[in-house]
Amino acid sequence: MMIKICGVRRRDHALTAVDAGADMLGLVFAPSRRQITVEDAASIADAARVAARDCGRAIALIGVFVNETVERIRDVAQSCGLDGVQLSGDEPVAYADALESLLIIKAIRFDDSAHEHAWLQHNRPHVRLLVDAHVPGSYGGAGVVADWVRAAELARQRPLLLAGGLTPENVAGAIAQVGPWGVDVSSGVESNGVKDHTKIRAFIAAARAAMR
Numbered sequence: 119m120m121i122k123i124c125g126v127r128r129r130d131h132a133l134t135a136v137d138a139g140a141d142m143l144g145l146v147f148a149p150s151r152r153q154i155t156v157e158d159a160a161s162i163a164d165a166a167r168v169a170a171r172d173c174g175r176a177i178a179l180i181g182v183f184v185n186e187t188v189e190r191i192r193d194v195a196q197s198c199g200l201d202g203v204q205l206s207g208d209e210p211v212a213y214a215d216a217l218e219s220l221l222i223i224k225a226i227r228f229d230d231s232a233h234e235h236a237w238l239q240h241n242r243p244h245v246r247l248l249v250d251a252h253v254p255g256s257y258g259g260a261g262v263v264a265d266w267v268r269a270a271e272l273a274r275q276r277p278l279l280l281a282g283g284l285t286p287e288n289v290a291g292a293i294a295q296v297g298p299w300g301v302d303v304s305s306g307v308e309s310n311g312v313k314d315h316t317k318i319r320a321f322i323a324a325a326r327a328a329m330r
Contacts (some may be wrong), residue, residue, distance in 0.1 A: 119293070119298070119299065119300055119301070119329050120141040120142060120279070120301075121139070121140050121141050121142070121143065121161045121300065121301055121317060121321075121322055121325050122140065122142035122143070122144055122180065122279065122298060122300060122302040122303070123135040123142070123143055123144065123221045123303060123304075123307065123321075124143075124144030124146070124152075124204075124281075124282075124302055124303065124318070125138045125146050125150075125152035125155050125182075125303040125304040125305075125308075125313070125315075125323075126143050126145060126154075126227065126313065127128070127146075127152060127158070127313070128142065128160065128162075128313065129161065129162050129165050130167075130240070130315075131313040131315070132162045132165060132166045133165060133166065133169050133320065134318050134319065135166075135322070136166050136169040136170050136173065136177055136316050137169065138318060138319045138322040138323070139153055139283075139322050139326060140177065140318075140322055141177065141178060141294050141300070142177070142178045142179075142180050142202075142302075143162075143163075143166055143177060143178075143179055143180065143199070144180045144182050144202075144204060144302070144304070145162065145163070145179060145180065145182065145200075147158040147159070147182060147183055147186070147194055147315075148183055148184035148185075148186070148206065148207075148257065149164040149184070150257075151311065152304065156194055156197050156198060156312075158193075159198045160197060160198045160199070163198050164185045164199075165202070166173055166179065166234070167179075172276050178201040178202060178221070179198065179199065179200050179201050180200065180201065180202045180203065180204050180221070181188075181194055181195060181200045181202075181203045181204065182203075182204040182206055183203060183204065183205060183206065183207070184205075184206045185207035185208060185209065185256045185279035186207075188213060188217060189215045189231075191203055191217060191307060193216070193260070195220060196232075200220065200235065201220070201221060202220050202221030202222065202223060202225040202240060202283070203220050203221075203222060203223070204219060204222075204224075204225065204248065205222065205223070205224050205243030206225040206250075207225075207255045208231070208233050209224070209258055210233055210236070211233070211237050211240045212318075212322060214229070214240060214242050214244075214245050217224065218219070218232060218244055220244070221246065222242075222244055222245045222246070222324055223245075223246050223247075223248050223279060224237050224247055224248065225245070225247075225249075225250050225257075225281070226247055226248070226249060226250070227249075227250050227251065227252035227253075227264075228237065228249070228252055228265055228268050229252050232327065235257065238272075241276060246277055246278060246279060246299065246300075247266075247272065247277075247278045247279070247281055248271040248279040248280075248281055248302060249264050249265070249272065249274065249277065249278055249279070249281065249282065249298075250281045250282045251263060251264040251265070251281075251282035251283060252264075252265075261283050261305035261306065262283050263280055263282055263283035263284075263288075263297040264280065264282030264283065266280075266292060266295050266296050269296045270295055270296045270297060273296050273298050273299070274297070274299050276314055277293075277298075277299035277300075278298055278299055278300075279298060279299060279300040279301065279302045280292055280293075280298040280302065281301070281302035281303070281313055282297050282304075283306065283309075284301055284302070284303045284306045284321075285306035285317075285321070286306070286307070286317060286321040286323075286324045288318035289301055289303070289306075289321060289324050289325050289327065289328065290324050290325070290327065290328035293325065293328040294328065303321055307320075307321050
């Protein structure tokens, strides 16, 4: 199972996540308090890859975008050497074909929108769905728990990442109930809006223990 630490903005937090055993790091390029510049993201990505290689494994770097153009996503992905992109807005399913050289993680919130229905019906090998909480006006990172019942139903049909309000305290229960392909955390490993080294380690340890 995959563990993704999202909204990383500092090199030391990225290195803690790598050392603790994270599989993916999320770098947010969409407007938000976790937004990062392309230059800083490239620097963090390079450091994370070196650290992972020194540990004898790999780390996937995922760029998070909201309603961005395909051209902009491609440019950022190339500049930072991204392994994948997370589409957290209202992107059409056509993006799956336009970005087929990358792993695509598409956020859905069970909001019954037309674009979401299209993604649910579009099953491609390079696409993973991410279930987040439906919070009107928010595109993620709100710290609200997602619908685990519906997520579990979907997880039985295709691989998905579970996000939304996960913490070191509840991630084991989420894994047991949903059975996801992976888990994704951002606010749940923060203190006062900043990534917390202790919480990052605790989250990864709890998730790994639940997998066993």
